[in-house]
Amino acid sequence: MKKVAALILAILITVSCIGFAAAEGDITLDVIICQYGNNTTNWFTGTGINGKSFVQLFEEANPGVKLNLEVVSWNDVYTEVSTRISNGNAPDILNIDTFADYATEGLLLPVKDYCPEALYNDFFPSFIAQSVIDDTVWAVPDLASARAMYYNTDIFTEVGIEVPTTWAELEDACLAIKDFYNGEVYPWGLDMTTDEGQAAFSYYAWNNNGGFVDDSGNWALNSDANVEAVKFAVGLYQNGYTNPRPATQTRYDLQDMFGAGKLAMVITTNQLPTYLKEKNYTVNFGTAALPHNEGAASGATGVMDRVMAFKDDAYPDQAARNEAIGKFLTFFYSPEMYTGWVSMEGFLPAVSSAVSFLVAADPSFEAWLSVLDSCKFYPTAKAEWIDVKQGVINVEQNALLGGDVKALLDELQAKVAK
Amino acid sequence: MNTISVRRKWEPYLWLLPSVLLMTVFVIFPILIVFKLSFSEISKAGVVGRFIGLENFRAAIADRAFAGVMLNTLYWVVSVVGISTLIGFIVAMTLNTRFRGRKIARSIVIFPWATSLVIQASIWNYIINFEYGNLNNVLLNLGFLKDAINWRASYQIEFIWECGVGIFVTVPFVTFCVLAGLQSIDDAYYEAATVDGAGFWKKLTLVTLPLVRPSLTVSTVLNIIYVFNSFPIIYTITKGAPANRTDTMVTYLYMLAFYDQRKGPATALSVIGFVLLCVVAGLYMMISMRKDEI
Known part of the structure; x- marks a missing residue:
């Protein structure tokens, strides 16, 4: 009896090591999001959006793309990302503040490779300009304060x-x-x-x-x-x-x-x-x-934070991967999602389409938006x-x-x- | 050789195999990797590059904070291990005598050790806080103080507080190691000593100390390792600030690796720390074992 139990246990351990493979044809994106406040985790992976999570809503709206999304505290995110890079396991999409090291070391995809044009044109140009190295845009702003x-x-x-x-x-x-x-x-x-x-x-x-x-x-x-x-x-x-x-x-x-x-x-x-x-x-x-x-x-x-996409040269279908990353961004910056996300923690938006929604909900936003116009940013x-x-x-x-x-x-x- | 003796011969290894495997995967393998990394170029983003010899070690030692951090580490280990061993020994002697409520006293002593270090450090942070801390409140309410005292007036005082918290959480471990040793001493030794006319100090130095030395050795060696590697107390209370003045080697190399993104020198430092620990713990064990033989 004990031998049988041991055998079952061994099999279970082996199976759990292999993990659950996604259905064939699906793309799974590894996403790391920083924890901005008490509501971040619940919004992305819990029940923060009318009883559903961002991941759930995204996967419903985008069949064929799965998200392996992890919300990490600011204290741990640098440790986690650099450890993952050292182990050759960088995330597909990363939300963090800095980007220059990743870009100069050739780890990032240029934004134009995956960001749909309509969305790209929606970002405040002065924000986009903060993520340029050698005339290439390497990241998009996710929010500002x-x-x-x-x-x-x-x-x-x-x-x-x-x-x-x-x-x-x-x-x-x-x-x-x-x-x-x-x-x-x-x-x-x-x-x-x-x-x-x-x-x-x-x-x-x-x-x-x-x-x-x-x-x-x-x-x-x-x-x-x-x-x-x-x-x-x-x-x-x-x-x-x-x-x-x-x-x-x-x-x-x-x-x-x-x-x-x-x-x-x-x-x-x-x-x-x-x-x-x-x-x-x-x-x-x-x-x-x-x-x-x-x-x-x-x-x-x-202060501005960013979203960036890492290269994954081993992935067989680069075009499909880029498209999936684009879908993620398009969904995240859609007014229904994005305005909820920005206002939840009291941040300022990075896309112009969100402004009218936010000002309608809270007129005091207007004053901050004009401050944002004159802001200086760190030379990141x-x-x-x-x-x-x-x-x-x-x-x-x-x-x-x-x-x-x-x-x-x-x-x-x-x-x-x- | 029959099958039973073959089995006897191999069975222990079979039972040890899981823990050896675990040790290899989670301890030995990472140590080897850190050794390799310490001789490699590591970029800020974490990409491991070419072999660069001792460059990481040179950079780590050349840093202006290095000497101060090493000195802090020495103060930290010597004061925490030394004082907590002394206090723990006295507490163990007390708990070994018979008195009412001894069991309750023994369980109270273990509390600081049974609580997570981060929680301990955070609570002490509150206790000594100038603006709303409990220590000031209690002393003010009891009339011992007229004005609140800034218990963290300088980084030197902050570092002393950190050592104090270190001692507070380490004492229980020493106490229970020594207590175990004390309980294994046969009463007949003390009776014989009493008959020979030995007083308290003679019994302590000639009977108790030699007989608890093995437990003291174990607790001291383990404590040197634990205290040297202790991270939560200093990280929670001061994070090594101001300007690395309250850093010990472990908090410093963490900041170096994950705040400054200088992972090369940080891995070199952890190798230096590892070697130092091996030498110190090894020396201590050799010296105390030689005494045992005499």
């Missing part, structure tokens, strides 16, 4: 101050709030963590006519404007105007402090209202443009972007410990420009 300054209106009324627009006004406001509450309320939120310290760099550099690159697109990390910008941001911390641990308190910690009324001002994404509502915070707030240095133009930070199309992103975070954290900003940025520039 823009950053703004949020301030607690009750605190501002109580202290009796105006919303700051320049750095000098910001310092005055911070001092007034600090004195008024005797340290009980942090005037300014600063996030220089490994999660998103590069955003902090952009908030200050772009509002001081500095930035990651110069006018001709070359790295210019150690420009005088950047040195001044980082010194200003670190100065806010040194003066006791910020949360106490900028190197370990993430944007989400700051948003929680803001919601709880412990933080007077914070720069964060346009999703903050959704976040506060979901966590039942009842703080009164207003939004404003990011404060800039006297004489410098105000620059907004936009440059191959050294990862080094720069991690590098500026390291510079900021060393500066918080008292390091010399100029020397640190010089060192980073020398390393990156090499």
Whole structure:
């Protein structure tokens, strides 16, 4: 009896290793989607769309194409993707932020190979331009978010101050709030963590006519404007105007402090209202443009994520595979799916056909769309972007410990420009 | 040779086969792959390229954070293993005496070990939080404090907290290893020592310590390995920030591989860590076994 049981077990294990082959003629696409919020998984694979999932609806509408779709958290997605690439098992479709490394190493398919023309023309051209290397478009935007300054209106009324627009006004406001509450309320939120310290760099550099690159697109990390910008941001911390641990308190910690009324001002994404509502915070707030240095133009930070398709040279029918990828994109960006997806997590759309739907549902969207128009984006199309992103975070954290900003940025520039 | 003795000879290997297979697939094979990767060029996207000799090792060691991280790792392993061994030994001695509620005390001691490390670290994160932490709340409510204290005022203090959490979760393991050793000591030894006029310290150094040394050796070697490789505490509390000042080798190589996308130097570092561990654990075992022979 035991022998029979062992035999059955062995057979079961073998069968489960082989897996279930799809029906002949079907194409199965491996898709990795990043987890943007609490609803992402349910929307794609659960019961988030009127009791059905995106995968279910897609497969009903596109017989012959199956999706093996996995929702992965942002913390794990880089690990998972690079491990899969190392093992020669890259996904067919990937949703992530960066693309330059994959493109320059020849792993991606050009967008024109699989994206239907009607859909391609629907993307905002300024967004598409962010995914071009050597005149080829390697990825399409899936959504965007823009950053703004949020301030607690009750605190501002109580202290009796105006919303700051320049750095000098910001310092005055911070001092007034600090004195008024005797340290009980942090005037300014600063996030220089490994999660998103590069955003902090952009908030200050772009509002001081500095930035990651110069006018001709070359790295210019150690420009005088950047040195001044980082010194200003670190100065806010040194003066006791910020949360106490900028190197370990993430944007989400700051948003929680803001919601709880412990933080007077914070720069964060346009999703903050959704976040506060979901966590039942009842703080009164207003939004404003990011404060800039006297004489410098105000620059907004936009963040964009992407969808890209990997090559699979071993696949026998490339044309059919490309067509299947195109079907996936067409279905995803159709207004019925896409508007639900974008508004669910409070993001901004990447295709123009979605705009009228979104504005009809929520008129406040209009203001954000105009902000998006003037946004600057990270130079993610440059191959050294990862080094720069991690590098500026390291510079900021060393500066918080008292390091010399100029020397640190010089060192980073020398390393990156090499 | 008859069939029974053939069976006797081969049967143990047959029973060991599944675990050997598992070890080969999930432990030995990956280790060999990491060794191979550490001598290869690995692109940011993860494509494995040509053989480049010791270049990855050179790059890893040349990094300005390397020396500090190694020093942190040393502090981390020595303080956590050393202090938790000392405390665990004392707790085990206490739990080995007869008192009411001993069973309850023993189960309470094992709690920190039975909880997942990520949960432990997250809870400590809440406890020592300046804005809403329990520690400040309790001390303020009891009147021990007038103003809230920032328990994480500098990265040095944060690192000490991390070591503290490490000790807290490691003590139970030492306690139970030593307790097992203590329980195997025959009471007759202590009776004989008492008759010879030995006091507490003499009994401790001449009877207890030599007899629990095998258990202490096992727990220390295992702890060196566990603590060296421990990732969740530091990753949850500080993520190595600011600027790698609270990183140990394991968290540092993770950030290197998956945040900085520098997988070549990261694999080189894990090879260095593996070799270091083998040497340290091997040396420790050799020294303590030689003492046993004397």
